[in-house]
Amino acid sequence: MEVKIITSATEFGGLHDEWSSLSAEAARDNPFLTHEWLQTWWEVHGHGEPYVITCRDVASAELVGILPLFRFTVRGLPPATVVRFMGSEQVSSDFLECLARRGREQEVYAACLDAMLADVRAWDLIELQDLEEDAPFCRFLATAGISGLETVRDPGKCCPYLELPASWEMLLKGLSTKVRQRVGYYRRALERKGEVGFEQVADPAALAGALDDLVRLRRDRLDQKGLSSVRVTDAYRSFHGRIMTRMLASGRLRLYFLRFEGERIAFLYLYAGTGRLFFYQTGFDRCWSNQSVGFVLLGMVIERAIAEGETTFEFLRGAERYKYEWNPSGERQLVDMIIPGNTLAAHSLRVRRGTVSLVRGWVRRVVPEQFRKRLQKALSAREADRRDTVPSA
Numbered sequence: 001m002e003v004k005i006i007t008s009a010t011e012f013g014g015l016h017d018e019w020s021s022l023s024a025e026a027a028r029d030n031p032f033l034t035h036e037w038l039q040t041w042w043e044v045h046g047h048g049e050p051y052v053i054t055c056r057d058v059a060s061a062e063l064v065g066i067l068p069l070f071r072f073t074v075r076g077l078p079p080a081t082v083v084r085f086m087g088s089e090q091v092s093s094d095f096l097e098c099l100a101r102r103g104r105e106q107e108v109y110a111a112c113l114d115a116m117l118a119d120v121r122a123w124d125l126i127e128l129q130d131l132e133e134d135a136p137f138c139r140f141l142a143t144a145g146i147s148g149l150e151t152v153r154d155p156g157k158c159c160p161y162l163e164l165p166a167s168w169e170m171l172l173k174g175l176s177t178k179v180r181q182r183v184g185y186y187r188r189a190l191e192r193k194g195e196v197g198f199e200q201v202a203d204p205a206a207l208a209g210a211l212d213d214l215v216r217l218r219r220d221r222l223d224q225k226g227l228s229s230v231r232v233t234d235a236y237r238s239f240h241g242r243i244m245t246r247m248l249a250s251g252r253l254r255l256y257f258l259r260f261e262g263e264r265i266a267f268l269y270l271y272a273g274t275g276r277l278f279f280y281q282t283g284f285d286r287c288w289s290n291q292s293v294g295f296v297l298l299g300m301v302i303e304r305a306i307a308e309g310e311t312t313f314e315f316l317r318g319a320e321r322y323k324y325e326w327n328p329s330g331e332r333q334l335v336d337m338i339i340p341g342n343t344l345a346a347h348s349l350r351v352r353r354g355t356v357s358l359v360r361g362w363v364r365r366v367v368p369e370q371f372r373k374r375l376q377k378a379l380s381a382r383e384a385d386r387r388d389t390v391p392s393a
Contacts, residue, residue, distance in 0.1 A: 001055050001056065001057065001058060001064070001107065001108075001111050002055070002056040002057075002058055002061075003053065003054070003055050003056075003111050003112070003114075003115045004053070004054050004056075005051060005052070005053050005115060005119060005122075006050055006051075006052040006053075006054060007049050007050055007051060007052075007071070008050065009042065009046075009049070009050055011050075012039070012042070012050045012052050013039060015035060015052075015054070015063075015066075016035045016036075016039070018063040019034070019035035019063070019066065019099075020034070020035060020250075021063070022063050022064070022065075022066065022099060022101060023035070023099065025101050025102055026099055026100060026101060026102060027100075027102045027105065028095075028097075028135070028136075029273040029274040029275075029276070030095050030097075030273055030278075031247070031252050031271035031272065031273055031278055032087055032093035032094060032095060032096065032271075032278075033068070033095075033096065033097070033099050034247075034250070034252070036243065036246040036247055036250055036252075037087060037093065037243060037247075038068050038086045038087050039246075040239060040242045040243040040246060041086055041087045041090075041091055041093070041239070042070070042086060043242065044235055044238050044239040044242070045089060045090045045091065045235065045239065046070060046086070047070075047072050048070055048071050048072025048073065049070065049071055049072075050069075050070050050071075050086070051069040051070050051071040051083055051122075052066065052067070052068050052069060052070075052086075053065075053066070053067040053069065053112045053115050053116070054066055055100075055107075055108050055111050055112065064100065064101040064104050064107075064108060065098060065099065065100040065101065065104065065107075065108030065109075065111065065112065066098070066099045066100075067098045067099075067112040067116075068085065068086040068087070068096075068099070069083050069084065069085060069086060070083070070084060070085075070086050071083050071122070071123060072084075074349060076345070076348060076349060076352060077348070078344060078345045078348065079345065080124040080125060080343075080345035080346060080348065080349040081122065081123045081124045081125075081345070082123065082124065082125045082126075082127060082349075083116070083122075083123045083125070083126045083127070084126075084127045084128070084129060085128060085129055085130070088127075088129040088130055090235070090239075091239060092280075092316075092317065093130065094130055094132075094159060094278075094314075094316050094317055094334065095130070095131075095132045095135065095159075095332070095334075096128070096129065096130050096131060097131055097132070097135055097137040097138065098112055098137045100137075105136055105137075105140075106136075106140065109136075109137055109140045109141075110140075110144075113140075113141070113144060113146070116339075117146075117339075120341060120342075123341060124340075124341045124343045124345040124346040124349065125338065125339070125340055125341060125345075125346045125349060125350070126338065126339040126341075127336060127337075127338050128141070128336065128337040128338075128339075129336045130157070130317075130334045130336070131334065131335055131336070131337060132159075132332050132333070132334060132335075133153070133332070133333040133334070133335045134332070134333070138335065138337070141337055142337075146339055148339065148340045149337060149338070149339055150337070150338040150340070151335055151336070151337055151338075152335060152336040152337075152338065153333065153335045154334070154335075154336075155333075156319065157317055157333070157334040157335075158317065158318075158319055158331040158332070158333050158334070159314065159315065159316050159317050159318075159331060159332040159333075159334065160315040160319070160323045160324065160328035160330070160331050161312055161313065161314050161315060161328055161329060161330060161331070161332060162302075162312065162313040162315070162326055162327070162328045162329055163311065163312055163329040164302070164305060164306050164310055164311055164312060164313055165306065166306075167306060168302075168303045168306050168307070171302070171306065171326075174327050175325070175326065175327055176325075176327070179325045179326075179327075182292070182295065183295075183299050186291060186292045186293075186295060186296050187296055187299070189291065190260065190291055190293070190296060193260070194260060194261045195259075195260070195261055195262070196258070196259065196260055197257075197258070197259035197260075197262070198256070198257075198258065198259075198297075198300050198304075199256065199257040199258075199259055199264075200254070200255065200256050200304075201248075201253075201255040201256075201257070202248070204245065204248060204249070207241070207244050207245060207248065208241075210244075210255060210257070211237065211240060211241050211244065213257065213264045213267065214240070214255075214267050214269065214283065215232055215236075215237060217264070217265075217266065217267050217283035217284055217285060218232050218267075218281065218283040219232050219283075220283060220284065220285055220286045221282065221283035221284060221294075222283075223286065224286050224289060247271060251272070252271050252272045252273075253271065253272075254268075254269075254270040254271065254272055254277060254301075255267065255268075255269055255270075256268045256269075256270075256297065256300070256301050256304075257297075258284075258293055258296060258297040258300070260288070260293075265284060265285045265287075265288050265293050266282070266283070266284035266285065266288070266293040266294050266296075266297045267281075267282065267283055267284070267297075268281075268282050268294075268297050268298060268301050269281045269282065270301070272310075275309075275310060275311040275312060276310065276311065276312040276313075276314055277301075277305050277310050277312070277313050277314065278314045278316060279313065279314060279315050279316055280316065282294055282297075282298070284297075294322075295322065295325075298322070298326075302326070313326075314332075315328065317334060
């Protein structure tokens, strides 16, 4: 197997067609591992340089595996070089891993790991974030005997999922009586008030207007949750404007709106994998919060997914109560795997991070919650300003 580490953004960008072919033949189809998603992430949020490991068959030169990483420097004394997954910052890409052709997974995993470990002078710390704990690549790393490997498991980073039955009626029967009644009640209550519309955006020309409404409704949703709507930044708009266009062209975008009397009052934003829908974001007009319009739209989308033959609805990370109202089939746990280099920079960075973690724990115990929320909002605004200045690659 021929293994190469790509550090050129131009060369990474040129892999699109081969990457798409590999994605189509991989055993695990994940929109967050597509070239469209990661290229867009690099254009808007990327920093440092790509560190993409490719594996090719020696006889055919065919691409059989990709480990999509990037490398950047963390300031400090001394500065540290860190390697992470592309897409692991800013945009919440779940189930990141090594992409491999079906049947050659173990061979590809071993080749990529060997390439990383052999290039030890190129990094101080490898942080593989948001791996699915039960995924083959994660299990491979856990049993590969990597010196100093640390697995960080945060119970809060769980991803509920729902195996979809053959019909909407069967799904309703599996819900609690209270939730089943709510599904019918809120739909009928909304229809009694006026004309209700269910819209899927499928026309590229309609995306600009749809993005305007998505941003408006997303900001409203964050404000309702007590979070700062400054998170919806220019970088947010730039990323989603680009990725929606690309994912619509590739057939993966699922963007739905609930309309009332022609006005968009709620949205649900998803991406499609083979047989699976990945629920990415939602939002709704605060004026309609008492009508449970987000709940109504989610039910409509799940009903549509069943009718279209989808097999799994991935709620993605977060243990929000509304997800569990739909009686999910189980949870997928995300973990981070950290490989430290034998360098002073690696040791220093981990000590600094450990100190920060201790301080945060102390703050949570000592500082009043109201003050912490104010501080968090101020820091969120500052972080949003910083993100908007990140240059495109």
